[in-house]
Amino acid sequence: MDRLIETIEAKDNPSVVGLDPTQDLVPSQVFSETIELDEDDLATLVRQLEGFNNPQDERLLDLINAADSPEAKVKAASCAMDEMVPGAGIVDGFYAFNRAIIDAVKDVVPAVKPQIAMYEAYGSVGFDIYRLTCQYAQEQGLYVLGDIKRGDIGSTAAAYAKHLTGINSRGEDFNGQPWHEDGITVNPYFGTDGITPFTDAAKACDKDVFALVRTSNPSSKEVQELVLADGDKLYERVADLVEDWGADCVGKYGYSRLGAVVGATHPQQGKALRERMPHTFFLVPGYGAQGGTAYDAAQMFDGNKRGAIVNSSRGIIGAWKKSGEYKSDMIAEEALDLVGRSARAAAIAMRDDLKSALK
């Protein structure tokens, strides 16, 4: 966790911007045209596909060749491409949107937290845009926290842990940069053997993992607040497991590579967890749109104003909608400029809000 802590102190700002784009958070003029092929495009496409050699391209070629008229071939190609790159026009818009946000906040915040679900919803092309977003953010000097919430039995968790250690075309370790994530979130329901592959991967490539402990959503109490025979609540026992799982990888600031997700919507529980988990760094979602305040989030910090980083997603990336400056006849560049300016102002306001709450 040392790299994250140092990045936070360099920016003097313990907050992270969640990059969770949805269609209604992105100005419509930012989305590129969807795929529309004519017969010339088709000829070019066929030449390109013949130059490649993978199952997806061969499948598309077969579909085109099976069609019995030029019109049918164009239709087959358009439908097949729409299936093969679902939402390509949308995720291209997400990438332009994310870059505008990153460029506008990179000197204000230490980190960004892309939510992989928002990209995964669009299939493998969405996965590409997720990775490119992480890579662009890293190139701008930001710590990238991949919010992937993976978890499974040991052998499968080891495969998910490639998010950190990576792999290349020869099956070798790929220098820890396949998705350009510096840290990821994981689910603790499987116990030790579902977590060890992630912490081992983090140790191997100087990265971090954050396990869910007390999530910010309303229903979370149905499971996480179940009272155990000894009076503890489930999330408190999970907290003890997380503190224990990270005990062998505590860094120079006293925090381990295994952090915990603790929602700002539970300030008193978070304050108690801060005491209970002295070597566990907190990722604190739920500030802003979900109702958590800076004072609530401040409960998750230690006496040195360290030990936590607070996330805001919609409050930052959707700030342009509340600016009153948006006009539907703006061109994409004007809309993205407004998105960036609004996000920057919101990120600065959040930083100052947190700093005064931590005084």
Place this chain on the structure above:
Amino acid sequence: MDRLIETIEAKDNPSVVGLDPTQDLVPSQVFSETIELDEDDLATLVRQLEGFNNPQDERLLDLINAADSPEAKVKAASCAMDEMVPGAGIVDGFYAFNRAIIDAVKDVVPAVKPQIAMYEAYGSVGFDIYRLTCQYAQEQGLYVLGDIKRGDIGSTAAAYAKHLTGINSRGEDFNGQPWHEDGITVNPYFGTDGITPFTDAAKACDKDVFALVRTSNPSSKEVQELVLADGDKLYERVADLVEDWGADCVGKYGYSRLGAVVGATHPQQGKALRERMPHTFFLVPGYGAQGGTAYDAAQMFDGNKRGAIVNSSRGIIGAWKKSGEYKSDMIAEEALDLVGRSARAAAIAMRDDLKSALK
């Protein structure tokens, strides 16, 4: 769950084959060559890239153009492609391997369960192969259970639920076939609002969801067997929640669209859960390689020999390694023929093993 139950009865076989390929489960001659570019390839590649228009291709073009000698351009392109399609040669091998398995077992088993982590480990190209595997299995008449174990707060769970409902380039519903999954697995740690988006999606497109209750791995007891104040164990309370969450989507065979994952490695707990969850269909992992027997798995079935489907992964897809017939000088086709024959024999043996245990 009606479609799954009818597919099981049509094949008279309550088992599912887990498609969890790893490099050591696939004969080495099946893997295609990794990317090696010469200057002619580079010229072709540049022409192809110029014909496209997406951030990833533009990024690759920029990298090539920035290099200052032909050798440097080839090196830049090779490195960039290796980063952009990590493990492409490996996952192409996985796809050939999966098709050999599917072709060999499609008349024996009703379903396959691809484990997305094994593909996701290779980035977006792995995601393509996961989807193509699901699509090929559906085309062969198999029910496809996507083992994705996703879970998050409501708004994010809704994005993950696109695995079932899908999306197209216009952001519209994509006929429920983006990943060609008929069902998916999810994690219950978030409570009701983390599950409802998945069950709503399943209802909208006649698909199914399986929530983790009692997983097959050794450490799972650390969390799942925690004793609650009223004497119940955590997994029993989660079981009650799952039975309740599925109450409004019970099908004609008495089972809801929300199933439960219950490991064959816990036969007595599974037997008790079968009583406790009368409307919940079970996905039972842990048979074979993980130690669960047919008798153990049989505890998860109801009086009509219904109510569960048993998974085996390594025991079927890795059966070729125990055949004694493999030779390192086999060509890929010979190795894949052995993989298929061995998988088919293992799938038939598992079916008969389960049927005699259910007698």
